[in-house]
Amino acid sequence: MRVLVTGGAGFIGSHSVEALLAEGHEPVVIDDLSTGHARNLTPGVRLIRASILDARALAEAIAGCETVLHLAAIVSVPLSLERPLDCHAVNATGSLQVLEAAHRAGVRRVVQASSAAVYGEVEPPIGEFAPLVPLSPYGLQKRMAEEYGRLYGLHHGLEVISLRYFNVYGPRQDPRSPYSGVLSRFADALARGEPTVIFGDGQQTRDFVFVGDVARANLLALTAPGSFAGEAFNLGAGRAISVLEAHAAIRAAVARESDTARPGGAPAHLPLRHEPARSGDIRHSLARVDAARERLGWQARVPFGEGISRTVHHAIGTPVDPASGTRD
């Protein structure tokens, strides 16, 4: 199956491209490389370097594709508050462009990345039928994309499945932006022996799901037999972990890993600072994951400890790019 992967050179995208290749599919990637990297892609994968807002490039990329995995987005809650128009353009209008291009190209199914942010502050565990009252432009934009997807099903027979990711982590998540996922920031800083910051008391919890599990869910959603038009599924591990617990797990993994890499070389001093809680942060987030298990046959497999080891291994093993200061 030929699959267009928007944002395919990014964090979740590149893992999804690998999962598609491993099953013998043919991914085609459109990515403007705003946060992704061409080096994330397996050599030989076709990359069209363009934004999803470029209708002509999108039409060219989508031609001949049976399905679309739409991941391209500006993925940040705080950034969507600072730059709502830019984020709206990519996350809402861009998603609409992808749906329109898919409809015109006769695509059968679109699987699109949504987010736990569509729920806002809801009593966990959060099921798919919880009220959708997003607290940020980002959550609203993802919700709009879901709703557009439902309408394309209703009016054009395009099957659109929305996957509501919870907190995805793992190798290749960019750690160097202030908006990066907390675990990539901790792994990168602790691997360098740099200070880490916990916003608030650290007792806030998240449902951390490993990127390999998310890539497998994307693949299942693209290929599952049956009809799922307009449906949305939570993707989480179904376990609440506090930021403090995660910090301790990463610190331990860094000490273990540094010792293996350089015996006796574990950083001696790993300072931890507390700062005031980030405005707009939700306190607790935990997914109910029964729907994905029952309908798609998916559940997270990688235990948190193992996911952390792989993330830390990558952070320690990847040289820092001297030009950008970023890791692979």
Ligand code: UD2
């Ligand atoms: C995640 C997603 C976001 C959206 C949202 C849905 C990421 C990067 N963001 O936002 O796109 O889907 O979930 O609810 O996956 N923190 C620290 N120290 C740091 C960085 C963060 O203590 O250096 C805290 C932060 O204040 C928050 C928690 O860690 O309480 C998680 O922060 P995050 O930015 O990784 O993810 P979140 O849950 O805000």
